[in-house]
Amino acid sequence: MAAWNAKTINERAEAAFQARKAMQPYIERALQYAMPWRHPRAKSGAIFEGLFDSSGLTGAHKFPGRVQMDVTPPSQRWYQLEAGPLVGEEHRERVNRQLDLATTVSHRILDASGFHKASKESYADLGIGTGALLALEGDDNEIMRWHAVPPWQLGIEEGPSGRIDNVYWKRTYPAWQLPRLWKEARWPEAIARKVREESRDPVMMLQASYYDVEIAAWRYAVVCCESGGSGEIVAEFINRTNPWNVFRWWTTPDSPWGVGPLMLTLPDIMTANKAVEMILKAAAYALAPPLMVAHDGVVNPDTLRVAPHSLIRVARTGGPMGSSIMPLEMNGRVDLAQLALTDVRQSIAQHTLSRQLPPESASVRSPTEIVERMRDFAFDTGSAFGSLNYEFVPNVVARVLDIADRKKIPGMDFEELKIDQLVLQVKITGPLARSQSLADVESVAHYLEILNAFLGREGMMAVANVEELHRLQSLLGAPNWINRPAADREKMLQALGEAAASGAPMPEGDPAGQPSLQLVA
Template sequence: MIIMPQLSPIDVLKRSNAAWLIRDQWRNILEDAYELVFAGINPYTQDKKAPRSMNRQFDSTATASTVRLANRILNEMTPPFDNWADIKAGALLEMTMDKEQIAALDQQLSGVSKLVNILVNSPTAVSARSAAILDTLISGMGVILGIENPEDDVVPITDQAVSQSEVAIEVNARGEIGGIYRKRKIKVREIKDIWPDAVIPSDLLAKLNEKKDPEIEVLEVTYEGGPGSNVAWYYEVLMCAKGQDPHRMVERTYDVSPWTVFRWMVIPGMPYGPGPVLLGLADIRTANKVVEMILQQAAIAMAGMYLVRDDGVLNPDNIRIAAGGMIPVQYTGGNGGASMVPLGTNREFDLGQLILDQLRTAIKKHLYDGTLPPETGSPRSATEWIQRIKDLNQDLGVGIGMMMADVVQYVRRRVEVLIKRGMVPKISVDQLTTKVEINSPLARAQKLSKVQDVINWLQMANAAAPNAVATVANLEKIVAWISSMMGVPPELLYSEEEKKKIQQNIAAITAAQAQQANAPAPSQAS
């Protein structure tokens, strides 16, 4: 087997610098987006512990719509505390095994599914997915790092939401993510807590500890092993001290990348693409500016502006044009002129309000807000809920499609950790022999749409030729297919052996009834 050579720290640093050169081209527009939508949590601020003042954000339409969309995607794509991830037999096994074998295998894999759902529904996992989805909607990319806990049998993996501002990615020749590069600063004392297997030269450690509570920059890197390699992914952590070559202090290998990178869309030739907020940033900017101008007009109308005679009493250098401001003039009107008179500033700002309403409508369209009817009122029918989720899926289009594919990768990483810990049998989740099947409301809605088509066909066929339906349609198979499409647990259905017993009982009862009907009537006594 070919072994792909591991990159040297210098080569890793070169690839990282190339990836960050592309990523930095997005910084200005991303910083603008965060300041206008979530100024208090802008990841590009120098001091991330102290939120910046929201001095550029005057309208909260984009904020409210973004949060609402993030919650909808979380609840429809990976609903918290719901069993939405199933591990099942893949297409190759379905081609080579009979139905009974497939059913038995799926029954065994249901135990793996239960453990996976426990992991993906932990509080840290739900929180990480929520943060990553929010980042994806704003910047076009959200990142989760699945950190294995080697000494914890209760929680074998912890999910950590990583700010997209810390991560640069590169794509391979197939257009897939082939490298993830994370820059961050940490305390030297935190290294062993984060990476127990970290190796730091004693002389370098002594030099670092000369400072009080020293802090260093580290580069957390994951890159693929390449075609023909017996290593799928290399995971490394480099120490990047000033004036020194990078030192590799952590090196691991994984079958599945520990990173889950959500991307909303991809621009051809680029590893990145805009999210909904970036697509609507022009309207968001304008709406904030219009609200700012309306507030300024309101402040001037309430506090007023004044003409002040420049008679040597007031200092014109201290005058400012604002609400309550004073403007020096030679003459304020009247006999000699008063020392101070109000300046007429009454202006109707209906035009600004009209523009603002149009902008808010456009922003909501960019963020898919308001496309569905209100959920309050009378109970909704199953058909309406199917249509509701179907509309959401169609509106979100390629964005939600890419994220659903990334969710499969997210689940595969959890299965890998369970296998490594010996908690489940060794299986290959390659989507061919064994597959991850997402059973979330969004995925179920896609299946229910197919179910609806079959039901409509049955109704139309029954109306056209009632006696022909039973001879054309295998109703037993249709019911079994509907149960599988709707995610009915296998243990709630009769097994093949139980079906045979039921059929035998029905046949026995039918035979007994026929025998009783054909029996001669008892003779009556004369």
């Protein structure tokens, strides 16, 4: 297909905005109880009115931190570029060593580009259901710029593969910011005059990113909507990778929008809020109950003043007809409300991944209980994190490699590092993925222990392929340079075998008695 004109972009964007309206009420209700300061109609100074319980606020605060530490932990290696399944075994180790440089450089780019701050902000939106990150090429001072964009400001369209291919973002910018955002833009005369004057007047802009099948690339068009009609395209860029990374927590086949844990647990959040409100009302009535005043012509409710040490003129204080003023008895079971509140708070904590282990001062918990909690967490988050690993992490890495190639960084050739998961793959090595890998390592170690116990060391080495145990390095998340090259390993194993056969002492790796590390450039 050819490049879209301004009219087509506006029509597609308007259709995407209309589709968003079906999801907008649910998004706003979740924001009202979880992040009220981000509600589109939040009033200044009154955002917490009607909120009595902080369970939703706490879940919204802890959820992005938990996702970040499990998927993209700062200053850690949470992915590894490796040879894919189509690469032969004789070439795999050499290719992996060569890819170590690209892995290290791309991690450093992410750490220095503000990715972790922007990604954590988008994880907060992911709690509602959908997160959105915009990755753009930076200037000479920074390689990349990351922007976390509220998804309820976007219009999105799914492609044939189920991923988000087309994204539309409409918002205003002060006129003085426009030349800094798009240096190559050709502005209409009215807008150009505001730019020259460095005016602070808002200018409505529509940014559209869409996939062009003919060139197999993403077009990024910037439309100025102040020109009347459909506006005017003032700048257009072509990207080999999608500048937008829109990812969902859980999706259904009939909608491109995701559903997150804060939206799924919204009934519990609203129930907890109402329960606390009722408990507070019951406590208020218990401390200051309403007064019943007898209609005896003596006590005037309009002039009655109830205060410490005050004197109240009454007709009687007791007797057959009772006191002139009596408190109204309020019957309520606050303990039942507390019981329901505890249950819903536990459900909220479980859904928002904020359930913690018992404190040290609590009663002793058995190891079985701790293990079961960890299994429940893995079961609850398995499918969601699998979706993140499919449509989030590979796109982030591909975008970094693309921009690094544009910046002419040595060793970062995008054509050679094109990720297809067949020849070149992205292996997830974050804490959550590493826990599964550690389980595989534990199974291997347990199997070797059983062989050694039944067959002895010689029998174990005869049955198990111990020469391939160096592959455990990737499961443990260690860098590729930690293993010796294949030729060196064969020489060392041969020397060890000859030494064992002749009864000579085993050869040492270094004359000084310390293991030598061979760093691979």
